[in-house]
Amino acid sequence: MQRRIVRTVAIVLTALLALATLTAGVPARAQERTRCFPETGQCVSGRLLDYWERNGGLAVFGYPISEQRIETVEGSWAGPVQWFERDRLEDHSNEGLGVLAGRLGARALELQGRPWHTLPIANETPAGCRYFPQTGHTLCGVFLSYWERNGGLARFGYPISQPRIETIENWTGTIQYFERRRMEHHTEFAGTPYEVLLGLLGRDMLTAQGLPACAAPPRTMFVSFGLEPRIGDVLFRSSLICPAQTYSYIPAAFQPFQTGYMIWMDLGADGRYIIVIKGPGRPGPEPTYFITPDTYQEGEVLPPVGDPPPGLYVPVRGFGKIWRGSRGQGQWMGYGTAPERREQANVQYFGGGGLVVQLIETDQVWVLGPPLNNYWDKR
Numbered sequence: 001m002q003r004r005i006v007r008t009v010a011i012v013l014t015a016l017l018a019l020a021t022l023t024a025g026v027p028a029r030a031q032e033r034t035r036c037f038p039e040t041g042q043c044v045s046g047r048l049l050d051y052w053e054r055n056g057g058l059a060v061f062g063y064p065i066s067e068q069r070i071e072t073v074e075g076s077w078a079g080p081v082q083w084f085e086r087d088r089l090e091d092h093s094n095e096g097l098g099v100l101a102g103r104l105g106a107r108a109l110e111l112q113g114r115p116w117h118t119l120p121i122a123n124e125t126p127a128g129c130r131y132f133p134q135t136g137h138t139l140c141g142v143f144l145s146y147w148e149r150n151g152g153l154a155r156f157g158y159p160i161s162q163p164r165i166e167t168i169e170n171w172t173g174t175i176q177y178f179e180r181r182r183m184e185h186h187t188e189f190a191g192t193p194y195e196v197l198l199g200l201l202g203r204d205m206l207t208a209q210g211l212p213a214c215a216a217p218p219r220t221m222f223v224s225f226g227l228e229p230r231i232g233d234v235l236f237r238s239s240l241i242c243p244a245q246t247y248s249y250i251p252a253a254f255q256p257f258q259t260g261y262m263i264w265m266d267l268g269a270d271g272r273y274i275i276v277i278k279g280p281g282r283p284g285p286e287p288t289y290f291i292t293p294d295t296y297q298e299g300e301v302l303p304p305v306g307d308p309p310p311g312l313y314v315p316v317r318g319f320g321k322i323w324r325g326s327r328g329q330g331q332w333m334g335y336g337t338a339p340e341r342r343e344q345a346n347v348q349y350f351g352g353g354g355l356v357v358q359l360i361e362t363d364q365v366w367v368l369g370p371p372l373n374n375y376w377d378k379r
Helices: 002-024 046-054 057-061 104-111 141-149 152-156 201-209 317-323 329-333
Strands: 034-037 042-045 069-073 077-084 087-091 099-101 130-132 137-139 164-168 171-177 182-185 196-198 243-257 260-266 272-278 289-293 341-350 355-359 364-368 376-378
Touching (some): 034 046, 042 046, 046 057, 077 201, 104 171, 137 141, 141 152, 141 182, 243 355, 260 317, 260 341, 260 355, 272 329, 272 364
Antiparallel strands (some): 034 042, 069 077, 077 087, 087 099, 164 171, 171 182, 182 196, 243 260, 243 341, 260 272, 272 289, 341 355
16 A cells, blocks of 8 residues: 555656656747836737837837737738837747837838839938948938947838938928838927937837728838829828828819919719818918818809909809808908819828828819828929
8 A cells, every 4th residue: 555655656756756857948929028108008918018128118119008919010920019109019939030010111112102112212321321232222310320329220220211301290390211110300499319210100000000901911002193293291291191092084173372272172972071271381370271062053043242353353153152151261361363164183091190282283283181290292
């Protein structure tokens, strides 16, 4: 009996030892370090946390804005990723590559319908700058200094645009795109560690993924009607995001006013609309443009108004109905400075909510920003 007990104990001990040996090489999820951020309600663990802390933490990556999850990236790789305000970290450990930062700069330009290889390249290399033949772009000044001090090629990738002025939400300044990032020169912080900041591409791209126009796997869709060269240097170009639905050679009309403009467009089965454009196109307490359905019916009698001053015009039809409407357009727009003119138009909508209207007869291009900023520009 005693011998049987001893044998049983020996078997159990042997089994436990074997189990310990098998599990010793497998890192337990429970043992991974985890750090949680009440600011966003998300946590970062394991390899991604190690990389985040080792390579700049909050200043470089921002807060986590998603959980760690499996995603397919650019249609060619699937694995664990986590989104941060300024980046997307990807765990490529299964391929022996460790943690890598996503190519969000290139992806952002692609989603905007202007892939980096279509952008103008550098014509010369000024003194003190560095030229990258791999992409045809230069890196100068504060951007070059920041690039060299903070990880260079491994962290940012190659420059994929020249510096340019853009409006990002309510800030306007010089930016430059890199394969993995967008740098912003904040002159309001000159002489401080915050003079160069990294754009919130992680936040913007994660938001874009949820937009129907941007949701398809890697997009190669370009802006239609050859409009990109006309709108590429519009300050708020990046906020338009993905090229979406288009309408070609549709009926349209245009009329200038003393302090504004109206554009009518007939989208066929999708309805008729009037764009009312205010003032100089700069942001202010009131929207600088709005779009409203055209409810005018041919033959409809509009309320009479007095005669305009010489050389000015009272708008008619749909423009006239809006002008007399409850928003008081007639008061702030003044009279028409020319009669309503029939047009044809090409229209390009964008996933961010903005659109571009090309009036074909007069070759005017009107760029209308997303509702969030409500800017407009004319080319």
